[in-house]
Amino acid sequence: MSSGPSFPSLFSPLRVGGVTLKNRIVSSGHDTVMAEDGLVTDRLIAYHEARAAGGVALIVVQVAGVHESARYTSHVLMATDGSCIPGYRRLADTVHRHGCAVFGQLFHPGREIMESQDGSAPVAIAPSAVPTERFHVMPREMPVDLLQEIVAGFGAGARRLQEAGLDGAEIVASHGYLPAQFLNPRVNRREDAYGGIEENRLRFLRESIAAVRAEAGREFVLGLRISADERSHDGLTLDEALAACRALDADGALDYVSVVAGSSATLAGSVHIVPPMSEPNAYTVPLAARVKEAVRVPVMVAGRINQPQEAERAIASGQADACAMTRALICDPLLPVKAKTGRAEEIRACIGCNQACIGHFHAGYPISCIQHPETGRERRYGTRVQATRPRDVMVVGGGPAGLKAAAVAAERGHRVTLYEAEHRVGGQVLLAERLPGRAEFGGAITNLVGEVERAGARIVTNSRASRALVEAEQPEVVIVATGGRPRRPDLELKGDPVVLDAWQVLSGARVPRGDVVVADWRCDWIGPGVAELLVRAGHRVTLAVDGYMPGQHVQQYVRDVLLADMHRAGVKVIPTVRLFGADDDTVYLQHTLTSDAVIVDDVAALVLAQGHEPVDDLVHALTDFEGEVHAIGDCLSPRTVEEAVLEGLVVASEL
Numbered sequence: 001m002s003s004g005p006s007f008p009s010l011f012s013p014l015r016v017g018g019v020t021l022k023n024r025i026v027s028s029g030h031d032t033v034m035a036e037d038g039l040v041t042d043r044l045i046a047y048h049e050a051r052a053a054g055g056v057a058l059i060v061v062q063v064a065g066v067h068e069s070a071r072y073t074s075h076v077l078m079a080t081d082g083s084c085i086p087g088y089r090r091l092a093d094t095v096h097r098h099g100c101a102v103f104g105q106l107f108h109p110g111r112e113i114m115e116s117q118d119g120s121a122p123v124a125i126a127p128s129a130v131p132t133e134r135f136h137v138m139p140r141e142m143p144v145d146l147l148q149e150i151v152a153g154f155g156a157g158a159r160r161l162q163e164a165g166l167d168g169a170e171i172v173a174s175h176g177y178l179p180a181q182f183l184n185p186r187v188n189r190r191e192d193a194y195g196g197i198e199e200n201r202l203r204f205l206r207e208s209i210a211a212v213r214a215e216a217g218r219e220f221v222l223g224l225r226i227s228a229d230e231r232s233h234d235g236l237t238l239d240e241a242l243a244a245c246r247a248l249d250a251d252g253a254l255d256y257v258s259v260v261a262g263s264s265a266t267l268a269g270s271v272h273i274v275p276p277m278s279e280p281n282a283y284t285v286p287l288a289a290r291v292k293e294a295v296r297v298p299v300m301v302a303g304r305i306n307q308p309q310e311a312e313r314a315i316a317s318g319q320a321d322a323c324a325m326t327r328a329l330i331c332d333p334l335l336p337v338k339a340k341t342g343r344a345e346e347i348r349a350c351i352g353c354n355q356a357c358i359g360h361f362h363a364g365y366p367i368s369c370i371q372h373p374e375t376g377r378e379r380r381y382g383t384r385v386q387a388t389r390p391r392d393v394m395v396v397g398g399g400p401a402g403l404k405a406a407a408v409a410a411e412r413g414h415r416v417t418l419y420e421a422e423h424r425v426g427g428q429v430l431l432a433e434r435l436p437g438r439a440e441f442g443g444a445i446t447n448l449v450g451e452v453e454r455a456g457a458r459i460v461t462n463s464r465a466s467r468a469l470v471e472a473e474q475p476e477v478v479i480v481a482t483g484g485r486p487r488r489p490d491l492e493l494k495g496d497p498v499v500l501d502a503w504q505v506l507s508g509a510r511v512p513r514g515d516v517v518v519a520d521w522r523c524d525w526i527g528p529g530v531a532e533l534l535v536r537a538g539h540r541v542t543l544a545v546d547g548y549m550p551g552q553h554v555q556q557y558v559r560d561v562l563l564a565d566m567h568r569a570g571v572k573v574i575p576t577v578r579l580f581g582a583d584d585d586t587v588y589l590q591h592t593l594t595s596d597a598v599i600v601d602d603v604a605a606l607v608l609a610q611g612h613e614p615v616d617d618l619v620h621a622l623t624d625f626e627g628e629v630h631a632i633g634d635c636l637s638p639r640t641v642e643e644a645v646l647e648g649l650v651v652a653s654e655l
């Protein structure tokens with residue numbers, strides 16, 4: 001793209017309350033799992049500083065509990081007493097130095113309690129004793145005095161954030177959390193002044209907003225985050241959300257509305273909290289447009305806006321005033337500066353895989369990004385340190401591990417050549433992107449190849465590296481990233497059954513007509529994806545899973561989409577079975593808990609999704625090579641793109 005003001009709307013300032021944002025790009029509140037003891041840490045500050053330095057106009061810091069009963073995870077940030085102020089202050093000062101505004105999020109989950117603090121389940125409180133489907137929590141109806149304590153907590157929390165130097169805060173009424181529970185007549189069954197007619201259901205929010213204003217004044221920016229459609233069978237509807245926005249805007253106490261979709265309360269609704277690649281880019285923008293019609297204050301929107309072109313469209317068309325590009329910034333903190341300086345094609349676009357961002361959050365680990373493992377590790381890997389002595393580095397294998405290693409080593413000044421055996425780089429990603437609904441996964445390779453090329457590393461394709469090649473080239477360092485191949489377990493095979501690997505099916509191998517069993521050991525994306533492909537090709541498919549459920553090891557929102565797709569496709573699932581053997585038309589399974597035989601008859605083909613084994617011949621062949629040899633990624637131990645890219649970064653950072 002040529003230089004020049006490519007995104008005029010995106011890079012125009014926006015006034016929000018008394019604060020002027022320098023552009024329309026926002027990092028919306030997202031829990032990083034970097035708080036400790038409920039407080040801001042240096043790691044969290046470094047994380048946000050990287051984004052502020054990259055040119056984002058506004059950082060909304062993750063949710064902070066406003067009352068003891070708001071601890072919905074064991075790592076939630078808290079704003080319940082003055083101990084939070086010094087950390088927030090250091091964060092605000094750091095971010096402000098880059099000309100970036102900073103708001104906080106005032107939060108109470110109500111019944112949406114994800115985790116215990118100590119192993120025992122806390123008493124969840126909510127407007128009414130209506131259980132949440134997703135976490136199976138039955139809350140207690142909160143008495144009015146507790147309700148008023150929480151209202152006061154919103155006010156006091158805002159005052160603390162203001163004292164710490166933050167520019168504003170937003171009340172998290174999105175995603176089915178406490179304020180949304182009050183708004184929703186199917187969840188709020190109260191018969192007092194806080195339930196019943198709309199006016200009453202709005203009372204909790206109105207009092208919370210008033211408490212913030214009473215404590216922090218009119219100058220402190222105050223926003224409302226709301227799901228304009230909770231996308232749940234009993235969730236807040238668009239009309240209900242619009243009515244609430246209209247009424248609160250008319251009160252005149254809010255400075256902006258931040259629009260999302262989804263709810264924590266149901267599996268289907270939660271998918272929209274961090275929508276995976278199966279949702280179209282910018283799909284929530286029409287919801288923001290509806291909210292914009294209902295309110296006078298600026299409207300922000302989040303939802304798979306991963307490129308400046310989309311954000312520009314949303315703003316230029318008047319559908320939103322600012323765009324949260326949250327994972328886009330997790331994946332590429334420099335997105336704003338690249339877009340602004342005519343380098344949009346250098347943006348490492350988020351692919352919506354959900355693996356290391358929300359995936360880490362759900363697993364209780366600090367967030368990162370599979371494409372950019374520097375995220376969350378800013379203090380160790382945030383800056384490329386030039387190599388003291390540039391060396392000749394040979395990288396063998398052009399999958400994600402090798403590509404990342406080549407890019408980072410070359411960026412640090414080493415002379416790097418990458419050898420790839422196939423005619424194009426990409427490794428297993430070239431197959432993974434063929435799974436239904438996962439075409440965007442291939443973007444990881446597009447991004448990495450761009451990084452390699454810009455760093456000046458050389459790529460040689462159609463060249464299978466051997467010890468002889470290494471000896472001929474005499475590199476000072478060899479990084480072996482030769483990946484994996486499909487694992488074929490020992491099976492009892494009789495007769496001549498058709499047995500194919502998932503890779504062969506993805507590569508277009510002919511599968512005989514009839515019923516197919518897909519035997520899925522990894523419980524990842526491959527088994528369900530191949531099953532769905534085969535259904536589309538006209539087969540009846542049984543997915544035999546060596547685990548509790550298909551997609552067991554996949555991030556929950558992604559798994560939910562897989563399970564929904566398989567249900568729609570009519571894939572039959574047999575859980576907790578290991579593959580034992582096959583004959584001409586029968587597949588023999590064994591129950592993993594009882595060892596009982598489970599037999600599937602009339603099978604035309606067996607497809608193996610049994611994980612991978614390392615391709616490590618070169619590692620062994622170089623055992624006594626006198627140069628430095630490293631092995632990374634699947635050739636060490638087959639895992640995922642996340643580990644491959646991380647190991648590429650780590651090894652190349654240390655050369």
Ligand SMILES: Cc1cc2nc3c(=O)[nH]c(=O)nc-3n(C[C@H](O)[C@H](O)[C@H](O)COP(=O)(O)O)c2cc1C
Nearest residue numbers: 028029030031063302303304325326327357358361
């Ligand atoms: C790891 C992670 C944690 C999140 N935690 C929060 C949170 O604390 N508060 C909130 O309002 N939204 C949270 N979100 C949702 C984001 O603010 C945002 O709405 C969502 O990621 C969709 O925007 P995107 O497609 O630009 O990433 C979280 C998202 C991620 C990825």
Ligand code: SF4
Nearest residue numbers: 350353354357369370
């Ligand atoms: S891990 Fe995946 S979804 Fe998350 S920020 Fe990175 S590319 Fe985007």
